[in-house]
Amino acid sequence: MGFIDSFVDKFQTTFIVNDRWLLFLDGFKVTIIMAVFATLLGVIIGTIVAIAKVYSFQTGKLKILDKILSVYLTVFRGTPIVVQLMIWYFIILTSVDNGVLVAIIAFGINSGAYVAEIVRAGILAIDKGQTEAGRSLGLSSGQTMKSIILPQAFKNILPALGNELIALLKETSVVGYVAVVDLTKVGDLVRSRTMDAVFPLLAVALVYLLLVIGLTAIQKRIERRLRQGDRR
């Protein structure tokens, strides 16, 4: 069998036979849904945690909350995501039938711990004079955080945040452990049927790569827009 024939044959068994491309499409959708919603959840949790920790650090109040949040960071950054995912699915949320939902919760809460540290670093990097200026203009501390500190912090942490989002997208590839059929699992399923490891694996890898390239392009665009004010 010639090279071209073999290529066409493997392409057919991987994608065309039994309409397997539909499986890949379904898996792709699941991967995207998990990545998008887990990211949203992670950014929301991370931002709130970071603000609370900075507030506690600067004012000396809310010491107990600060301790609880530190435990959260330690536990969720200190255990593998696969293990966390299985604990959520098989032990804590056993009454939830929707594996994708469990995965979003597990990945979102895990990502929140990493995002919290990124956001906290961003907030702490803003000069104290900015806060003082805001307060002396008559803004409350909440208004100062929202209108002055966070916008500047966000601009600085955008590359680190982009990193986290890319990592999260690829981390979702372990959901096969809780019987969710994402892009990677579809590759596994097709592989176990066709016994051809090469084509499904490389196809799956290529899709992830293209997704990350797309994400990076979007991140660059946002960054450029936010940096427009920096040019003098």
Place this chain on the structure above:
Amino acid sequence: MKKVLALVLAAALSVSVFAGCGGSGKSGSKLDQIKKSGEIVMYTNAEFPPYEYLGDDNNVAGVDVEIGQAIADSLGVKLKVQNTNFEGIVAGIASGKGDLGLSGITITAERKKEVDFSVPYVESVQYLVIPEDSDIETMEDLAGKTCGGQTGTTGFMLVDDEINGTNGAAGVLKGKDATAKAYNSAPTAMLDLQAGRIQAVVIDELVAIELAKANPGYKAIPFKYEDGNPVAEQFAVAVKKGNEDLLEAVNKVVQDLVDNGKIQEFIDKHADSTGDAE
């Protein structure tokens, strides 16, 4: 934009280059090569007791290893056991990296396209693990239910095929609102059965019996169709396509082992040893 395009093209190119690697074959007798190297390589996935599992000394043991050893002995060479993912075994044999695929591999039409199979050495009836008060008895009873299984195992594929009507299955569950849920291992599927997300687990007989034994309140039953035919499969040794002399040598050994009851002896021996380990 150009850079992105270049990256994409490079990626696409590498896909085609790698895909080509699997297809090319070497000429010359495989049997002669094995004899010359003094070693025969067996691919297996040691997560399927009693056929293959990590023994007390952390080496792969089991029925399939005994068969591999018998084949190696008959050729007068050493047996080298390569422990790999189940999904990678047939691909490894087809590409010539391994000589024998011995991992409780079921003969299927799709696998036959990739490798040659020896005469079967075991017929394995599929079992269902279900709650003791469950009214599921047959494949047809899975209508409207969710059945769990291990990715790549025959039991899972047989149910999946009946749901989709693929790979020559009659499709008795097609359009009947049945779901096949893929797990990475049978014990994880068992966990979900206990959590109530699924109503049955399909797996090979011996594993099913072990699972039911380990989990009170659950039973293992032979998996049948409504007409009484068993949902079954045949295990055989996979060898690279077009190696008639190797296949012949393997067939002779396997047939002997079946005829003189050795296979059953191996199964009894290893079922005992895995039972003790618990």
